[in-house]
Amino acid sequence: MDMLATTTVRREPSDVYDFWHDFANLPRFMTHLDSVVETGPNATHWTATAPFGQVVEWDAETTEDVPGSSIAWRSVGESLVPNQGKVWFVPAPGGQGTEVHVVLAYHLPGGAIGKAAAKYFGEEPHQQLDDDLRRFKQVMETGEVVRSDGAPWGKRARHEFPQRAAQPLSADERAEVFAS
Amino acid sequence: MRANCFAGRNSVEVRDVPDPSLLSRRDAIVRVTSTAVCGSDLHLVDGYVPSMQDGDVLGHEFMGEVVEVGSGISGDTLRVGDRVVVPFPIACGSCNACAAEMYSCCENSNPNAAIAEKMFGHPVAGIFGYSHLTGGYAGGQAEYVRVPFADVGPLKIESDLTDEQVLFLSDILPTGWMGAEMCDIRSSDVVAVWGAGPVGQFAMDSARVLGAHEVIAIDREPYRLEMAAAAGHTTINFDDTDVRTRLLELTGGRGPDKCIDAVGLEATHGSASLQTYDRVKQAVRSETDRPHALRQAILSCRSGGTVSVIGVYGGFIDKFPAGAWMNRSLTLRTGQAHVHRYLEPLLRRIEAGELDPTRVITHRLSLEEAPHAFDIFKNKQENCEKVVLTP
Known part of the structure; x- marks a missing residue:
């Protein structure tokens, strides 16, 4: 399963590259990721939460790193869902900032595990990547993921309808939203 | 607090809802002193705009006093006690649309952008009290309202102009x-x-x-x-x-x-x-x-x-x-009005007496009377042109 998504961020390519290059920033806008930790030169350890209550972990190596321009990575060793990704940054015309292009590829296993993994990545995986990039743009341009009363969950956004009503959160709802 | 809520097609109700709180660093909470019913509220309540939900707080024309600001708001932009008019489109101030002063097309303020994108091809800005398609933000027909990106939108009113003279800078x-x-x-x-x-x-x-x-x-x-x-x-x-x-x-x-x-x-x-x-x-x-x-x-x-x-x-x-x-x-x-770009110039024209926004006001009612206000405005009863509500 290959996916390509793009957005334009009104920041310099070097800023956008720097933010992405610090892999620990990725969980700020990527729904599934809990953490990405640097474990050595060009080596990272990724942790994600699956909907069936499991924590999914894998190691990755950085396979390409061109400052201000592109970064690529791929999972190594044992992984439930072998995956690889590449992001590259292109100056947008007329000083409009930076075009961010992302390609992700997942190798879904067959059988029950494959079905579970597909569910984990959502019914519309491409929509999720689009939403991840939208949140990346929000973080880069405004400092945080945007929240409304109807959709207060930040990066844990759930798009299904009905949402909660567009009225202020109760204390309990607020505690739940900011729990993680 | 009390707030005027969508209660199903062709129906609004003033209900008790939680008081708003800060959700983001650049939020402010505004105590509403005046709000109004807009023709587009009728489109929402009449069921012509998709993605309205029971309990949605209505209202995108409002002004009031800042009672709380988030940690991301610096004191030279907005302080507790400031009297402000709030534009109906919510705009981040830092995307390419905002840089081009096309605030109602802000690329960041709508958390439901994916839904708007499916409907309109590209997303549109968040709007207060205006369906989930434009973000699912609680509106201003209420005692208090949360204002996101409060360092970008609200216009401070520092002269002695009345609420009725400046309220309509929010939209109409x-x-x-x-x-x-x-x-x-x-x-x-x-x-x-x-x-x-x-x-x-x-x-x-x-x-x-x-x-x-x-x-x-x-x-x-x-x-x-x-x-x-x-x-x-x-x-x-x-x-x-x-x-x-x-x-x-x-x-x-x-x-x-x-x-x-x-x-x-x-x-x-x-x-x-x-x-x-x-x-x-x-x-x-x-x-x-x-x-x-x-x-x-x-x-x-x-x-x-x-x-x-x-x-x-x-x-x-x-x-x-x-x-x-x-x-x-x-x-x-x-276009939906790019309100932010007109706030200062139109405030000056009001101060200079070139425009008199108060001339359209025919009814002054309390927030509790919102259902009646919607009724007479929609059905053009009592020669209703514009209703101002006071919480």
Whole structure:
């Protein structure tokens, strides 16, 4: 399963590259990721939460790193869902900032595990990547993921309808939203 | 707190809801001192804009006092105690749309952008109290409201102007102004305005301030036309007059140089058959909007002229007169008002006495009377033009 998504961020390519290059920033806008930790030169350890209550972990190596321009990575060793990704940054015309292009590829296993993994990545995986990039743009341009009363969950956004009503959160709802 | 909520199609209720709290660093909480009912609130409540939910707090025209600010708001932009008018579109101030001063197209303020993208091709900004398609933000027909990106939107009022003089900077005055501004008015221009509701009235006043030779108001409600006439505008009642014929008479056969649609998707008109056609298609959802005013504006406009659309459309229309538009070199311009860019200039024009926003107010009611306000405004009872609500 290959996916390509793009957005334009009104920041310099070097800023956008720097933010992405610090892999620990990725969980700020990527729904599934809990953490990405640097474990050595060009080596990272990724942790994600699956909907069936499991924590999914894998190691990755950085396979390409061109400052201000592109970064690529791929999972190594044992992984439930072998995956690889590449992001590259292109100056947008007329000083409009930076075009961010992302390609992700997942190798879904067959059988029950494959079905579970597909569910984990959502019914519309491409929509999720689009939403991840939208949140990346929000973080880069405004400092945080945007929240409304109807959709207060930040990066844990759930798009299904009905949402909660567009009225202020109760204390309990607020505690739940900011729990993680 | 008390807040006016959507309670299902054709129904609003003032309910107890939680007080708002800060959700983001650049939020402020505003205690509402004045709010208003807008024609587009009627479109929402009448069920013509998708993604409304029971309990949604309505209202996108409001002002008040800042009672709390988030940690991301610096004291030189906004402080507790400031008196502010809040623009209805929510804008981040840092995306490319905001940089181009197209605030109602802000690329970041709508957390439901994916839904808007499916409906409109590209997302639109968040708007207070205006369905989940525009973000699912609680609105300002309430005692308190959370204002995101409070370092970008709110306009501080530091003079002694009354709430009623500045409240409409939140929406209808900039909306009417932008409708006229998009016409690039010249001193020889005759400008026709469909709809003599509050936005139409402000479009007329704006066209005159921008130098139009003559301004013509088109509506069917005598009290609305009288209000336009009292402000010095020419009037046409489409209930007893053929609009196109009268416009030709008033313009030496040329047609109005510039036409403004201040009606939008719930238009009514004199032709029973066409009205029925649109109403039936709308009822079965094969056409979401009734575009009669827009059609008539396009057919009436002088060749080479501009049709400026500020009335709200939400979906799809039938029988768009593309032939007239194309063959007669018409320019069609539109947009939800980019309110932020007009706040300071229009405040100065109010201070200078060039514009008097208070002239459209016919009713002053309490927030608790919101359901009654919606009723008389929608059904044009009690000569209702504009209702201001006080929490």
